[in-house]
Amino acid sequence: MSNQHSEHEHNEQDHGERHHGTNDRAHDQGHDHDGHDHDHGSELPEMDLRVRALESLLVEKGYVDPKALDIIIQTYESKVGPRNGARVVAKAWADPAFRDWLLRDATAAIASLGYTGRQGEHMVALENTERVHNMVVCTLCSCYPWAVLGLPPVWYKSAPYRSRAVIDPRGVLDEFGVKVAEDKELRVWDSTAEIRYLVLPQRPAGTEGWSADRLEQLVTRDSMIGTGLPLSPADAKP
Ligand code: FE
Numbered sequence: 650m651s652n653q654h655s656e657h658e659h660n661e662q663d664h665g666e667r668h669h670g671t672n673d674r675a676h677d678q679g680h681d682h683d684g685h686d687h688d689h690g691s692e693l694p695e696m697d698l699r700v701r702a703l704e705s706l707l708v709e710k711g712y713v714d715p716k717a718l719d720i721i722i723q724t725y726e727s728k729v730g731p732r733n734g735a736r737v738v739a740k741a742w743a744d745p746a747f748r749d750w751l752l753r754d755a756t757a758a759i760a761s762l763g764y765t766g767r768q769g770e771h772m773v774a775l776e777n778t779e780r781v782h783n784m785v786v787c788t789l790c791s792c793y794p795w796a797v798l799g800l801p802p803v804w805y806k807s808a809p810y811r812s813r814a815v816i817d818p819r820g821v822l823d824e825f826g827v828k829v830a831e832d833k834e835l836r837v838w839d840s841t842a843e844i845r846y847l848v849l850p851q852r853p854a855g856t857e858g859w860s861a862d863r864l865e866q867l868v869t870r871d872s873m874i875g876t877g878l879p880l881s882p883a884d885a886k887p
Contacts, residue, residue: 721767733764734797734847735868736861738879741774742852743861752776755847759797768795768845775838776849777875782829783848784822784875786814787840794845798873805874815839825876848875855882 707713737759741748751758755772759765772794775783787793788811793801804810813821818835822828829835838846850872856864866885871877 730799731797731870731873732865733762733799734794734870734873735865737762737764737797737847738849738868738873739861739865741849742856742864743859748849751849759847764796766796768793771844772797772847773838773844774847774849775836775875777851779833779851781834781836782822782875783836783838783846784814784818785838785840785846785848786811788812788815792840792842792845794840794847796845797847798870802870822876825871827876827878848873850879853879853881 704713704715704718708715737751740762741751747758750761751774755774756770758774759772775785777783787805790811791801791806793805810821815837818837819829822835840846850868852864853867856867863885867880867882869877869879872879
């Protein structure tokens, strides 16, 4: 996998070329790449204004129906959400054949549950094990697997997370309250417009014989980004 970064190396050049290269599809899908430079300090209000200006222009010219835009945003805010991903993870925990398929071809395995579409066309599942903990970031902007996790949380898009996840992943995990054993390898994956990652967390102990429906309650959004762990059975609703 070419865009996996070990704890201490990060090739941003490589990322940038792939990320902001010739793939214009992301732009067509309302993704927030705008060719900005890397001074992220004050980009948000400006980007907000640019998005609004673009939206009014498109509406004015009759290219876009504002109602259609609202429906898309509403869908990913409330309808998709991270529960799709939780269903994928729970099924992988409960069904070894599905787990194997997910790790081999996440796009197809996830699509078999009906989760497809924007920002989820090329999915890769990363399995957490006793030896490896995976964590996902988009160092340049906010690439995120919408089809399984909905819209990204605010911190995922923040400059501190995007830079520190690569420079000091253990420090970031610490702030999220996640303790990863010192001897565990930490892998940080850089999302791009082409590839979106879903972390398959370790199945919590004490859940032997649980159904997928029951397991699903233990899967948190952050556990599928790698900045959290699944709930323990004691935390689950009865
Ligand atoms: Fe991005």
